[in-house]
Amino acid sequence: MAVPRFWRRLKNLYNLLGTHCKNCGSYYYPPRNICPACRRGGKVEPYKFKGAGEVLTYTIIHGGPKDNARPTPYVLAIIKLDEGPRLTSQIVANPEDVKIGMRVKSVFRKLGEESKHGIIYYGTKFIPA
Amino acid sequence: MSVGIVSYGAYIPRYRIKLEEIAKVWGDDPASITGGLMVLEKSVPDIDEDTATIAVEAARYAVSRAGIDASRIGAIYTGSESHPYAVKPTSTIVAEAIDATPALTAADFEFACKAGTAGIQTCMGLVASNIIDLGMAIGSDVAQGAPGDALEYTAAAGGVAYVIGSRDLAAEIEATYSYTTDTPDFWRREGMPYPEHGGRFTGEPGYFKHVVSAARGLMDKLGTKPQDYNYAVFHQPNGKFPRRAAQMLGFSTEQIKPGIVVTLLGNTYSGSCMMGLAATLDIAKPGDRIFVTAFGSGAGSDAFSIRVTDGMEKIRGGAPSVESLLQNPVYVNYAIYAKHKGKIRL
Ligand SMILES: [Zn+2]
Numbered sequence: 282m283a284v285p286r287f288w289r290r291l292k293n294l295y296n297l298l299g300t301h302c303k304n305c306g307s308y309y310y311p312p313r314n315i316c317p318a319c320r321r322g323g324k325v326e327p328y329k330f331k332g333a334g335e336v337l338t339y340t341i342i343h344g345g346p347k348d349n350a351r352p353t354p355y356v357l358a359i360i361k362l363d364e365g366p367r368l369t370s371q372i373v374a375n376p377e378d379v380k381i382g383m384r385v386k387s388v389f390r391k392l393g394e395e396s397k398h399g400i401i402y403y404g405t406k407f408i409p410a
Numbered sequence: 411m412s413v414g415i416v417s418y419g420a421y422i423p424r425y426r427i428k429l430e431e432i433a434k435v436w437g438d439d440p441a442s443i444t445g446g447l448m449v450l451e452k453s454v455p456d457i458d459e460d461t462a463t464i465a466v467e468a469a470r471y472a473v474s475r476a477g478i479d480a481s482r483i484g485a486i487y488t489g490s491e492s493h494p495y496a497v498k499p500t501s502t503i504v505a506e507a508i509d510a511t512p513a514l515t516a517a518d519f520e521f522a523c524k525a526g527t528a529g530i531q532t533c534m535g536l537v538a539s540n541i542i543d544l545g546m547a548i549g550s551d552v553a554q555g556a557p558g559d560a561l562e563y564t565a566a567a568g569g570v571a572y573v574i575g576s577r578d579l580a581a582e583i584e585a586t587y588s589y590t591t592d593t594p595d596f597w598r599r600e601g602m603p604y605p606e607h608g609g610r611f612t613g614e615p616g617y618f619k620h621v622v623s624a625a626r627g628l629m630d631k632l633g634t635k636p637q638d639y640n641y642a643v644f645h646q647p648n649g650k651f652p653r654r655a656a657q658m659l660g661f662s663t664e665q666i667k668p669g670i671v672v673t674l675l676g677n678t679y680s681g682s683c684m685m686g687l688a689a690t691l692d693i694a695k696p697g698d699r700i701f702v703t704a705f706g707s708g709a710g711s712d713a714f715s716i717r718v719t720d721g722m723e724k725i726r727g728g729a730p731s732v733e734s735l736l737q738n739p740v741y742v743n744y745a746i747y748a749k750h751k752g753k754i755r756l
């Protein structure tokens with residue numbers, strides 16, 4: 282990830298920032314400025330997700346670039362947040378401890394670093410709740 | 411105007427290594443190590459945790475414990491001797507992660523193990539002079555000891571955040587007093603991975619002189635004596651130093667017991683004394699008085715006289731206690747520990 286790209290996304294990486302439509306009650310992550318269900322009738326407001334959810338499915342990544350913040354093997358999962366939206370994130374846990382349907386919660390961790398002298402990327406991951 | 415603690419939050423990584431495991435690697439006698447230091451195990455950060463992530467987790471617990479609107483926070487100071495960047499503040503990362511940006515001031519503090527309490531004093535001043543509504547002071551470290559060095563047995567990871575304000579106090583800070591001299595007992599030069607220290611005889615001119623002088627100075631200023639306090643907390647680089655400091659000053663074993671967290675945690679440096687205070691606040695009742703003295707090599711001590719208010723009962727259950735954070739650890743062996751601490755460069 283290039284520094285300017287990380288910079289722009291920083292707020293959304295640090296916190297699970299999405300949107301909520303007050304008209305139909307739907308939650309969106311990533312954020313949507315227009316509610317696809319209500320179109321022009323939607324009342325969209327910013328929303329910070331609580332960070333609680335469950336594992337819908339997951340995969341164990343064995344290969345990949347060497348990275349101090351994410352040594353292989355690691356678990357990549359699709360998580361359903363309690364408010365509804367789904368997202369893909371790393372789960373910090375032993376691969377054998379991860380189960381479909383398990384409860385998880387968001388934590389603040391290092392996502393990686395450019396290099397030994399480069400920028401450090403921080404953001405959201407999940408751990409077993 | 412009364413100034414004090416509105417909320418607080420602590421964070422401890424899940425991993426631990428037993429000191430006997432480290433002793434085995436270096437051929438030291440485990441019993442003499444654990445007996446000499448009065449420490450049994452220490453915390454180890456996960457591979458993707460550092461001072462900034464630990465500071466953020468502690469800060470988030472401090473905000474959620476009392477249900478604070480983070481936009482009220484007008485200053486964030488993070489004290490550490492292991493900031494992830496040499497130039498680029500940790501405090502801005504925390505501010506962004508708790509949604510306190512952009513209307514606030516922020517800076518990182520360094521003063522060995524007392525950088526976090528220096529942050530508390532700074533917040534007290536800004537709150538008392540009405541420049542800010544709330545201030546946040548954090549002590550967070552992923553302490554490093556060179557492999558085989560005596561410090562490796564106790565250098566641990568953890569962080570604590572305090573929200574300082576003048577309304578809705580959980581504990582009033584009645585007064586603070588500091589004692590500072592230029593004492594080269596412990597240091598780390600720019601760019602070097604591990605700190606150096608003056609050896610095992612630095613306790614007298616460093617820790618004990620400063621802790622005892624700051625503590626006596628504060629009690630003289632207030633006209634209080636050890637018997638006026640329910641609890642006392644001292645910086646704890648090991649289990650022996652705080653016990654001896656307490657004895658020198660006339661505090662009892664019972665008074666310091668709840669605040670001794672080093673036994674199962676190790677020395678969390680900037681988080682050490684603040685973690686002991688958090689553990690004491692976890693169990694303190696309204697009206698209780700707590701005497702706190704932090705120490706940072708280099709050297710200086712910050713002493714605080716604290717009185718718990720009725721507000722404490724309202725926020726007690728809002729975030730994990732230090733005791734609960736110490737429960738259910740995952741033990742690692744030396745090889746995994748070395749990987750987590752980056753002693754093996756991948
Ligand atoms: Zn809608």
